[in-house]
Amino acid sequence: METLVFLFSFTAIGVLYAMNTIPEFQEPYVILGIGVAVLVVVFLFYFLITRGNRPKDLLFFVFAEFCFTCVIDLISALEYDGIISGFMEFYQKTGEPYLGTSYAIMMCYWDGIAHFVMYLMMISKITDRKAYRSLGLVWAGSLCANMSVFICGIVAGKYGSEVRPAFWLNFLFLLMPVWGAVTLFTRPKDRPLIGGYNAQQAQSMKLIWRPMDLVLVLLLLAAMTFTILRGLVALDSPLEACAIYLKHYEPYLKDPVGFPRVMMLHFLFYGLPLLGAFVYGLLRPGCTWMADWTVFFAGAMIQCQWSHIGGSLHSRTTAPFRIPHDVFWSVLAANLLYAVTPILVAMRVRNNPYFFLKISYFPGQTGLPNSEEKDTKYKDK
Template identity: 85%
Template structure:
């Protein structure tokens, strides 16, 4: 299976390389997006077949390749890849072809796929499928390596917007948080998200605290699903996401944090993917009844998870739509007096 998978990827790459030879793209990531758009179709077919919507396409691979794709997490992950990532690839390919910038969308994609594959690979090794690792498993590291390299490339490219502001930036940055109601709301949401992250991280660490036991047993028993993905996801967010949430609070309080536009976009992509798979996996029919959300707290847990997913997206949107607070003020004379700069 591993050899077949590698051969297919090589053939697809050669196909794209040959058809673009007359007018080769300037951006090497074009081939990554084109290659991965092909695998998106495979993932979508896999999810549809596991859900019984189509049949006869992936039966052999399901039995001999990656059985963990048939878990509720695997199915929801494949839906995200087959729909959300596929749309992103088409948009980025279109922008590369038209010589237009795609840096922001690229960072969102990189965050999404990095989170996707980090949880997926670690969950396989740490969960109940750790004893069923087959050679094709190692192919997944390619799908982790590419978004990491893509993120490094995109982070180091010049930004689409200027980093230095003038009069508007100076005016906005002189305002206290209380006079910036949207930022104030986002700070509150981020603090709540941090508390939620700590709670679920401690649950994943099997903390003996009573609050953790109550939450695990009465609100989200899905976190103890032996498949392993929910616990791995909570730990990754706890150790890597929590510091970023804290950094975003700082960025909303301290003017001139030019890094906010990039990192909020990257993190938003990661969190929306994680929460899609987490929420969808906990609701999917392949998750056994003891691990599903109890009916009496269903809407409470669902609302909390949706708000948790929306918070980093709202922060990223605020930073992109109202960038003045996050710009550096020009140090040379005259610049601060320029209107609309």
Template identity: 70%
Template sequence: MEIFVFLFSLTALGVLYTMNNVPELQEPYVILQVGAGVLVFVFLVYLLMAWRNPPKDLLFFAFAVFSFTCVIDLVSALQHDGWITGFMEFYQKAGEPYLGTAYGIMMCYWDGIVHFILYLFMICRITERKDYRIMGLFWAGSLLANMSIFVTGIVVGKQGSDIRPAFWLNMPFLLVPVWGAISVFTSAKSKQLTGGYNAMFVQCMRLIWRPQDLMLVLLALAAMAFTIFRGLVALDAPLEACTIYLKQYEPYLKDPVGYPRVMMLHFLFYGVPLLGALVYGLVEPGCNWMPDLSVFFAGAMAQCQFAHMGGSLHSRTMAPYRIPGDAFLVVMAANLVYVAIPQIIAMRCTENPNFFLTVSSFPGQTGLPYSKEKDTLITNKIKSS
């Protein structure tokens, strides 16, 4: 099935080429109607294909339809960067001109490559009746962060006064990841949630005796501080440190397109609490929500930082807002470490989840070694002696 989805998605090239060469299809409201009609048609094609053997997971249809649009996004990015021509001129003028911004181009690259690969893999897993939880959570975090920043940035940025009807084609891509995240978070886990002796042993150890987790906690706290600082910069805080950072390190945060500022506010109001939750989960044993949350957050941060770093370096960004040459290495290193922290935490939580499992007691035991209460077995033994 994934091979058919891949091949059928390539037919988006024909749709784009036709619309680009038929003037009657290039009016703003016509673009909206044709775009909505194409999405419905693609959905019906996959619905008819799966009629006899319907997938158990309805997200299959969302992944299949979105695979089609991934090709459109990749073509958009390639044409804006001058690699190809003849497909998207009509959409650049009468569709969504803000896709030509540095952030819009980098966003389309991420969607056209990373999301497309994820869709094909998840479709394969659904077809084979296998679990795709980690990929699904990473995708949901990535697309939800992507679209929430993109849609908000359109409205508050300099393009906000020139919104065309095709803007409303973004709504399904904003709402579906919410449904996808809820669906994946609430689905039954294929891995165990209850641990035995190994989990009990790990959870007995305080943070100081877990150097890997201690280092991750310190890195997460540093990421929280960096997030708060850049949020203050985006909010025009009059602090001298904020002014220096904005002028000498990341002037891109004040790019009038609006996306960098919106992203920093997303990080400030959503990223900081999520990082705080990850710190809590690394300190307090038995937080079985940690693996899922860490993967979801890793997906969001990966997409955001890719678009942010790429946008700050892209030629479409005006020269005064690009990273200054003498601060390039420092800024890039800070951003790379910043995006790596959630990825490392997610890998730690998924590859060795013993610390996050709910520990079941042994027969005859009413207390647990990491509990604040004394072990009742030892207490009873002392009393009997």
């Protein structure tokens, strides 16, 4: 099935070419109408071809539908970068002109490549009746962050006065990952939440005897400081440290397109509490929620930082807002470390989860068992 979805998604190229060559299809409201009609047709196509063996997971149709739009986003990014031409000129003029910003181009590359691969992998797992909960949470976090920053950035930045009818299609791509995230969070976990001897042993160790966790806590505290600093810059704080950082390190935060500023506010109001919660989860044993929320936030962070770093380096960003040459490598390193930290935390929780499990005690048991034995209460499905 994933092969069929992959091949059918590239019919989007034909749709774009037809719209780009027929003037009647290039009016703003016509673009909106055709966009809705195409999405309906794509859904009906998958609905009809699966009628004999209907997928039990409704997210299959979301993933298959979004594969089609991934190709459109990839074509958009390639055309704005001058690699191809003749497909998106009409959309650049009367559809969504803000897609030509450096941030949106990098966002479209991420959607056209990373999300496309995720969709195909999840469709394959649905077809084979395998679990994909963790991968699904990465996707949900990535697309939720992607679209919330994108939509807010459009209306809050310099393109707020140039909103065209096609803009409203973006809300579908925000609502679907929100629904997907709620669906995936409420599903049974891929792994049990109960541990035995190994969980007891791991949870009896203080932080000082867990060097990896100690390093992660320090990285998270540094990430929280970085989040606060850039959030205050986005809020126009008069603090001298904010003025210095904005002028000498990341002037891109005040790019009038609005996307960088909105992203920093997202990190400040949503990312900062999660980073603090992860510190708590590494200090307090038995936080079973860490397994899901670290994965979700890692997906959001890697997407945001990809678009932010790429946007600040892209040629479409005017020179005054690019990273200054004398601090280029230090700012790049800080942003990469900021992006990697939640991923490292998520990998830590997934690869060695005993510290984050609930402990099942034997009747009358106090302390650790006298003899070490295999943890039979924790197994991968």
